[in-house]
Amino acid sequence: MPEHVKEWLSAYSDGELRGNRLRQVENHLGKCPECLAELEQLQSLSNLLHEAIPTGDFMMTERFVAKLTLNLPRRSEAPHLHKALEIGWWLIPFVLLGAWTFLQVTFALSWLTQNVWDAGLLGSAFPWLQFNPPQAEWFSTLINLFGSQPGFIDQTLLQVLNNANLVIEDWLGSILWQALLAVIYFGWAASWWLKQTNQLSQPENIQTFAQ
Amino acid sequence: MLDIKKILSRSWHILWNYRMLWVFGFILALTVAGGSSSGNYSSSSSSRTNNNTTPQYEWQGLKGETPREKIADGLRQAGAGIEKLRDQYPIEFRMVIAVAVTVFVMLLIFGFIGAILRYVAETATIRMVNEYEQSGIKVGFRQGWRYGWSRVSWQLFLINFVINLPVLVLFVFLGLIGWWIVTAALSGIQTSLITNLIAGIGLAFISILVTVVLMVVLNVVRDFSWRISVLEGSGVMETIRQAFAMLRRNWKSVGLMWLVMIGIKIAWGLVFFLLIIPLLIVSVITAIGGLVVAVVPGLLTVGIASLLSAPDYWPWIFAGVISLPLFVSVAFSPVFLVRGWGLTYESSVWTLTYREIKTIETVAPPVVIAAE
Numbered sequence: 065m066p067e068h069v070k071e072w073l074s075a076y077s078d079g080e081l082r083g084n085r086l087r088q089v090e091n092h093l094g095k096c097p098e099c100l101a102e103l104e105q106l107q108s109l110s111n112l113l114h115e116a117i118p119t120g121d122f123m124m125t126e127r128f129v130a131k132l133t134l135n136l137p138r139r140s141e142a143p144h145l146h147k148a149l150e151i152g153w154w155l156i157p158f159v160l161l162g163a164w165t166f167l168q169v170t171f172a173l174s175w176l177t178q179n180v181w182d183a184g185l186l187g188s189a190f191p192w193l194q195f196n197p198p199q200a201e202w203f204s205t206l207i208n209l210f211g212s213q214p215g216f217i218d219q220t221l222l223q224v225l226n227n228a229n230l231v232i233e234d235w236l237g238s239i240l241w242q243a244l245l246a247v248i249y250f251g252w253a254a255s256w257w258l259k260q261t262n263q264l265s266q267p268e269n270i271q272t273f274a275q
Numbered sequence: 276m277l278d279i280k281k282i283l284s285r286s287w288h289i290l291w292n293y294r295m296l297w298v299f300g301f302i303l304a305l306t307v308a309g310g311s312s313s314g315n316y317s318s319s320s321s322s323r324t325n326n327n328t329t330p331q332y333e334w335q336g337l338k339g340e341t342p343r344e345k346i347a348d349g350l351r352q353a354g355a356g357i358e359k360l361r362d363q364y365p366i367e368f369r370m371v372i373a374v375a376v377t378v379f380v381m382l383l384i385f386g387f388i389g390a391i392l393r394y395v396a397e398t399a400t401i402r403m404v405n406e407y408e409q410s411g412i413k414v415g416f417r418q419g420w421r422y423g424w425s426r427v428s429w430q431l432f433l434i435n436f437v438i439n440l441p442v443l444v445l446f447v448f449l450g451l452i453g454w455w456i457v458t459a460a461l462s463g464i465q466t467s468l469i470t471n472l473i474a475g476i477g478l479a480f481i482s483i484l485v486t487v488v489l490m491v492v493l494n495v496v497r498d499f500s501w502r503i504s505v506l507e508g509s510g511v512m513e514t515i516r517q518a519f520a521m522l523r524r525n526w527k528s529v530g531l532m533w534l535v536m537i538g539i540k541i542a543w544g545l546v547f548f549l550l551i552i553p554l555l556i557v558s559v560i561t562a563i564g565g566l567v568v569a570v571v572p573g574l575l576t577v578g579i580a581s582l583l584s585a586p587d588y589w590p591w592i593f594a595g596v597i598s599l600p601l602f603v604s605v606a607f608s609p610v611f612l613v614r615g616w617g618l619t620y621e622s623s624v625w626t627l628t629y630r631e632i633k634t635i636e637t638v639a640p641p642v643v644i645a646a647e
Contacts, residue, residue, distance in 0.1 A: 157534050157537070161537065165484065165487050165488075166484065169480060169483045169484055169487070170480070172483075173476055173479060173480055173483075177472075177476065246541050246545075249537070249538060249541065250538060250541070250542070253534070253535065253538040260279075260280075261280075
C-alpha cells in the first residue's frame with residue numbers, strides 16, 4: 065500500500081486540491097479505511113464549527129473596521145465662510161510678498177525713467193513730466209522769508225541741507241513701508257506659529273483616538 | 276506634514292555645534308552675492324538733487340538736428356578728447372589703460388576662483404550636514420574639502436546655471452526693449468518715442484514681475500536639485516526633474532517652509548543691520564591682519580611694476596589693485612563670518628527639509644481603509 069495521505073486530507077476536505085494530487089488522494093481513500101476515517105472526522109469537526117453560534121465577544125472584520133472608523137477623530141464639515149477665511153489667511157503672506165515685489169519693480173522702473181528724463185534723453189516728449197523740483201518745507205519757508213536770491217554761500221549751504229534732508233526723507237520712506245510689510249508678515253507668522261503649537265498641544269486631539 | 280519647528284531647532288543646534296561648518300559658511304559669504312538685498316529706489320522724485328532742476332533737452336555743445344546726429348557728434352568729440360589726452364599725458368594715459376586691464380584680469384581671476392570656492396563650499400556643507408545628521412560624525416576641514424572637491428560641485432554650478440536661465444532671458448529681453456526705445460528716440464519722431472516708451476515700460480514691468488515669481492519657485496527647485504545631486508548623485512536634468520516632482524508632491528510643506536524661511540531672513544536682515552556697526556568696529560582690529568596679508572603680494576607687485584618701467588606712484592596703484600581683495604577678505608572677516616552663519620543655517624534647513632521629506636515619502640503612513 066502506498067503511503068498515507070493524511071497531510072493532504074485537510075486541503076482535500078476544503079476542495080483545494082487539483083490535478084495529480086487530487087487523483088492520488090481519491091485513489092488512496094478508496095483503498096485506505098484509516099485515511100477515510102480521518103477524513104470523516106475532519107468533515108464532522110468542520111460541520112460542527114459552522115453550526116456553532118458566535119458568542120457576543122466575537123466581531124466580524126467588517127464590523128470592527130466600521131466601529132474603528134466611527135471612533136476616529138473626524139473633522140467637522142467646514143462651512144463656506146470658514147473655508148474662505150482659511151484661504152484668505154493663507155493668502156496674506158503671498159499678498160504681502162507680491163505687494164513688496166510690485167512696489168520694488170514700480171520704484172525701480174520709475175527711478176530709471178526719471179533718470180532717463182533727467183538726462184534729457186526723452187527730449188520734450190513728455191511735457192507733463194516737467195514737475196517742480198522737490199523742496200523741504202523749511203527750505204521753501206526760508207526762501208520765502210529771505211527772498212529768492214540769497215548769497216552764493218548761503219544758497220549752496222541751503223541747497224546741500226535741502227538735498228540731504230530729501231535723501232534722508234526718501235530713505236526713511238522706503239525703509240518705513242518695507243518695515244510695515246515686515247511687521248504684518250511677522251504678525252502672520254507669529255499667529256501661525258501659535259496656532260500650530262496650540263493644535264499640537266490640544267489634549268483632545270490625542271485622547272479621542274485613544275478612546 | 277513637516278515638523279518645521281524641529282527642523283529649525285535642529286539646524287540651529289547643528290550651526291552651533293559643528294564649528295567646521297563656519298569655515299565653509301565663511302567661504303560662502305565671501306563668494307555668494309548678496310541675494311536678499313533690495314534696491315533702495317526712491318518712492319518719490321525727491322532723490323534728485325535740487326541743482327539738477329531742468330532737464331538738459333538740448334544736449335548742450337553737441338551739433339546736429341536730430342538725436343542721432345547729436346550722438347554721432349558726441350562720439351566724435353569724445354574720440355577727439357581721448358586723442359588730446361593721449362598727446363598731453365602719454366605716460367598717464369598708458370598707465371590708466373594698464374590699470375584698467377589689471378582690474379579686469381583681477382575680476383576675472385577672482386570671479387573664477389570665487390565660483391570654484393562657492394560650489395565646493397555648497398557641496399561640502401550639504402554633505403557634512405547630511406553625514407552629521409545620519410551618523411553624528413563631525414569631519415575636519417580636509418575631509419570637508421574633499422567632500423566638496425568633486426564633480427558634484429560642477430553639477431551644482433550647471434544646475435544653478437540652468438535654473439537662472441530665465442534671468443538671462445529677462446536681461447536680453449530688457450536689452451531689446453531698451454534698444455527699441457533708443458531707436459525710437461534716435462528717429463526723432465515724438466509720437467513713436469511716446470508709444471515705444473509706454474509700451475516698453477509696460478512690457479518691462481510685466482516681464483520683471485513674471486521672472487521674479489518664476490525665480491522664487493525655481494530657487495526652491497534649485498535648493499532641492501542641489502541636495503538630490505549631492506546626496507543621490509543623479510545627472511543635471513534628471514536632478515531638476517526629480518526636484519520638480521518632489522516639489523509638486525510636497526508643495527504644501529515646502530511652501531510653508533519657504534514662507535517661514537522668508538520670515539527668518541527678514542529677521543536675520545534686521546539683526547545683521549544692527550550688528551553691522553559693532554562688526555565694523557571689530558574689523559578695525561582685523562584690518563591689521565588684512566594689511567599683513569596684503570603687504571607681501573603688494574610689495575611684490577610694486578617690484579614687478581617698477582621693473583616693467585611703471586613710473587612715479589603707479590606701481591603702488593597696481594599694488595593696491597592686486598592686494599585689495601586680500602585685504603578686504605581679512606579685514607572684513609567678522610562681517611563675512613556672521614553672514615556665513617546665516618548662509619550655513621539656511622543650507623542646513625534645506626538639507627534637513629529634504630531629508631525629512633524623503634523620509635516621509637519612504638515610510639508612508641499606514642492607511643486605514645474605511646468600511647463601505
